[in-house]
Amino acid sequence: MKKYFYVFTIQYLGYRFHGWQKQPNVKTLHLMIDRTLNFILEGKRFKSLSSGRTDAMVSAENAAFELFLFEPIEDEKAFLDLFNHNLPQDIRATSIREVDAAFNIINHSKIKEYLYLFTCGQKCHPFCAPIMTTILDDLDIETMKQGAKLFEGEHYFKTYCYKPTENGVYDREILLCELVENTIYTANYFPKKTYLLRVKGKGFMRNQIRLMMGTLIDLGKGKLTLEDIKTSLLPDSTVKMDYIAPASGLILNNIEFE
Numbered sequence: 001m002k003k004y005f006y007v008f009t010i011q012y013l014g015y016r017f018h019g020w021q022k023q024p025n026v027k028t029l030h031l032m033i034d035r036t037l038n039f040i041l042e043g044k045r046f047k048s049l050s051s052g053r054t055d056a057m058v059s060a061e062n063a064a065f066e067l068f069l070f071e072p073i074e075d076e077k078a079f080l081d082l083f084n085h086n087l088p089q090d091i092r093a094t095s096i097r098e099v100d101a102a103f104n105i106i107n108h109s110k111i112k113e114y115l116y117l118f119t120c121g122q123k124c125h126p127f128c129a130p131i132m133t134t135i136l137d138d139l140d141i142e143t144m145k146q147g148a149k150l151f152e153g154e155h156y157f158k159t160y161c162y163k164p165t166e167n168g169v170y171d172r173e174i175l176l177c178e179l180v181e182n183t184i185y186t187a188n189y190f191p192k193k194t195y196l197l198r199v200k201g202k203g204f205m206r207n208q209i210r211l212m213m214g215t216l217i218d219l220g221k222g223k224l225t226l227e228d229i230k231t232s233l234l235p236d237s238t239v240k241m242d243y244i245a246p247a248s249g250l251i252l253n254n255i256e257f258e
Contacts, residue, residue: 005099006067006076008083013090014059015130015248021053029054029091033065036086040079045070051105051255052112055207059131060252061115062094066105073098109258111175112204115251116197116213117182120220125189132185132194133249139220141195144179147219147229148197151177151212155233159241160215162207171235172208176200179216198253207244214243 010033018026022034030050037046047068054060073079076096083093119128120135128134151174158170182194197216199209215232218224218241232239 001070003101004069004072005101005103006069006073007097007099007103007105008065008067008093009095010060010063010065011092011094012060012063013130014054014057016090017056019054019056019058020050032088032091036083037067040082040086041069049105051110054252055247055250057247058250058252059248062254063252064105064255064257066099066103109202111200111202111256111258112252113176113198113200113254113256114204114209115184115253116199116209116245117185117194117249117251118197118213118217118245119191119194122191124191127187127189128191130248131251132190133246135217135220137221139217140222141179141220143226144216144220147216147226148177148179150226150229150233151199156235156237157205157208157233159232159237159239160208160211161205162211162244164205168205170205172201172203172205174199174201177212210245210247210250211241211243213245213249215241217245218243 012029017029020029022028022030034048037048049066051064080093080096087093117131118133118135120137120139123136124134154171154173156170157172158164161168161170177199179195179197182196184196197213215224215229219229228239231237232241
C-alpha cells in the first residue's frame with residue numbers, strides 16, 4: 001500500500017505530562033497525540049514518530065512529529081483544525097506539511113534550540129511554576145553569562161550527560177550558548193527580572209542542558225569557578241557536575257531541518 005508522510009509542528013506545556021515517550025500508567029504527550037489521531041482518523045491505520053523525546057515537565061514552542069498514513073489528507077487546513085479541536089488545551093498543532101518518503105524525522109539533519117527560563121532572589125507567584133525555575137538565592141548573573149559562553153564550540157561533554165556509559169560519543173559542538181535577560185515570556189505576575197539560557201546545537205545528550213544550567217546556577221552561587229567549567233570540558237575530564245536544574249524551566253524553542 002502506498003504511504004503518505006506529513007510533518008506537524010506542535011506546541012505544548014509539559015507541566016502535567018511525563019515527557020513525550022509512551023509509558024505504562026502515566027499521561028504522556030505521545031499518548032495524547034495518538035489518542036487524538038486515532039479518534040479523528042476513526043480507527044484508520046497510522047503511525048506517529050517524534051523528532052526527539054522531551055523529559056517530564058519540559059515544554060515546547062516548536063516541536064515536530066511525523067505522521068505516516070495509508071490514505072492522503074485531502075484538506076490539510078481542515079485536518080489541522082479538527083486535530084486542534086480535539087487536542088487537550090495544553091497541546092496545539094501549528095502547521096502541517098506533506099513530505100516525501102526520503103524524509104526521516106529522526107535521522108534528518110536538524111538544529112535544535114532550547115531555552116531555559118529562570119529567576120532568582122525571591123519567592124515567585126505560583127503561576128510561574130509551569131515554565132520558570134525560581135532560585136531563591138541571589139546569583140551572580142554577570143559571571144554566569146561568562147560561564148555560558150564557555151560551553152560554545154566543540155568540547156568533551158561527558159560530565160554533562162546523565163549516567164554516561166563508556167561507549168558514548170561525548171565530543172559535541174554547541175553552536176550558541178548565551179545567558180540573556182528574558183524579553184520573550186511576560187506576564188503581570190512575573191518578577192521584574194527574569195533570564196534565559198539559550199542553547200543551540202545539532203544534538204544533545206540526556207539532561208545535557210539541565211546539567212549545563214545546573215552548573216551555571218552553582219557558578220552563580222559561588223560554589224564553582226569559571227576554571228572549574230573549563231576543566232570539566234577537557235578530554236577525559238574527571239570533574240563531576242551533578243546538579244540537574246529542574247525540568248519545568250526548559251523549553252524546546254525551535255527545530256530547523258536542514
